[in-house]
Amino acid sequence: MANEPRDNVLLEEPCMFILENGEMYRNPTEVKMSQIVLPCHANYCEELSAGQLLKWMDSTACLSAERHAGCSCITASVDDIHFETTIGVGQVVNITAKVNRGFTSSMEVGILVSCEDLFSNRQWPPFATFVARRTEAGKLQLKQVIPRMQAEQMEYSLAAERRRMRLIHAEIINDLLSSCSCQIVSECLDYRDAVPAEQTRVESVELVLPPHANHQVSTFGGQIMAWMENVATISARCTVTILLQSNLMIKKILKLIRKKIIGVSVHNSLYAFSSSRLCNAHPPLQSIDMFHFRGPSHIGDRLVLKSIGNNAFKKRYIYIKKKLWTTGTSPQKL
Numbered sequence: 001m002a003n004e005p006r007d008n009v010l011l012e013e014p015c016m017f018i019l020e021n022g023e024m025y026r027n028p029t030e031v032k033m034s035q036i037v038l039p040c041h042a043n044y045c046e047e048l049s050a051g052q053l054l055k056w057m058d059s060t061a062c063l064s065a066e067r068h069a070g071c072s073c074i075t076a077s078v079d080d081i082h083f084e085t086t087i088g089v090g091q092v093v094n095i096t097a098k099v100n101r102g103f104t105s106s107m108e109v110g111i112l113v114s115c116e117d118l119f120s121n122r123q124w125p126p127f128a129t130f131v132a133r134r135t136e137a138g139k140l141q142l143k144q145v146i147p148r149m150q151a152e153q154m155e156y157s158l159a160a161e162r163r164r165m166r167l168i169h170a171e172i173i174n175d176l177l178s179s180c181s182c183q184i185v186s187e188c189l190d191y192r193d194a195v196p197a198e199q200t201r202v203e204s205v206e207l208v209l210p211p212h213a214n215h216q217v218s219t220f221g222g223q224i225m226a227w228m229e230n231v232a233t234i235s236a237r238c239t240v241t242i243l244l245q246s247n248l249m250i251k252k253i254l255k256l257i258r259k260k261i262i263g264v265s266v267h268n269s270l271y272a273f274s275s276s277r278l279c280n281a282h283p284p285l286q287s288i289d290m291f292h293f294r295g296p297s298h299i300g301d302r303l304v305l306k307s308i309g310n311n312a313f314k315k316r317y318i319y320i321k322k323k324l325w326t327t328g329t330s331p332q333k334l
């Protein structure tokens with residue numbers, strides 16, 4: 001990582017708007033970053049790796065949060081992300097982040113990712129929550145965001161509802177796990193080519209080095225997400241290469257490969273995973289569920305990333321469960 005080429009970061013001036021009263025306005029928290037996708041950012045299919053995109057999103061959003069808070073901020077959580085399109089080498093990725101609403105010490109940052117090429121300009125909007133770092137005096141009270149434009153007012157209102165959902169998310173998942181009954185052997189028997197989950201298990205240890213750390217000397221949230229994406233992708237490849245064995249499937253996969261539509265939609269993603277052995281294609285990531293950064297990690301920590309294929313659904317998704325621990329004297333779940 002230390003020898004990786006430096007990214008060409010271009011921070012653009014925030015957009016200016018003229019309000020109804022004629023006043024010139026630009027959102028003071030808005031940060032724009034444009035990146036040209038170089039081969040060093042791509043996977044071996046010459047498409048931008050999801051992990052790299054997550055790193056860019058996290059740093060843009062962090063700059064926006066810090067511009068609002070006026071102090072260092074940390075990523076607390078990132079909402080569900082759906083990757084709607086693949087981005088190729090040579091295309092330009094534009095990332096815009098702005099604070100939708102400040103609460104007490106936390107704030108919601110809206111991130112808009114768009115991809116430019118000669119033919120299209122597709123975009124999709126994830127959200128992240130940043131928290132202003134505590135000082136010795138305690139928790140910081142953020143200043144309020146004043147929404148001026150109609151779109152900002154709408155995001156401001158929705159941010160409160162999204163926050164509520166974020167905070168109950170962990171509870172809902174825990175309830176689900178404790179109340180859900182296990183679907184065991186009888187269901188698995190329906191699938192002739194079922195995969196033993198154990199064979200999809202992947203474990204990787206990453207040593208946090210200075211290039212992985214942010215300006216607060218803790219591991220960059222985006223870097224952690226990139227490592228998670230890496231292990232999840234390997235699990236997904238294991239799942240599918242073992243799962244899909246019938247000739248019929250292989251014919252369908254080859255047809256999709258010829259049509260070059262692999263990895264474009266959710267429906268095709270499983271085929272794309274399966275094709276990884278057949279044509280060395282990279283399994284594209286379709287979505288990431290909301291996740292929370294529960295505790296910081298620092299330079300010198302070892303992060304243990306574990307992933308396992310939870311389930312595969314006919315012609316649709318593979319769900320990969322990812323877990324992350326730091327190791328040290330006492331292993332801690334992040």
Ligand SMILES: CC(=O)SCCNC(=O)CCNC(=O)[C@H](O)C(C)(C)COP(=O)(O)OP(=O)(O)OC[C@H]1O[C@@H](n2cnc3c(N)ncnc32)[C@H](O)[C@@H]1OP(=O)(O)O
Nearest residue numbers: 074075076077103104105106129220221292293294295296
């Ligand atoms: C830019 C970077 O790359 S940072 C690196 C990656 N991120 C990290 O390392 C962060 C690791 N996580 C942490 O340090 C902690 O979990 C924290 C600071 C995020 C939260 O710690 P807590 O003990 O829950 O703090 P506390 O209870 O005071 O909550 C602080 C705020 O965070 C909010 N918060 C806590 N967890 C979440 C979450 N999962 N999602 C959204 N908001 C959250 C709380 O609602 C609270 O908001 P408020 O002050 O506006 O009411």
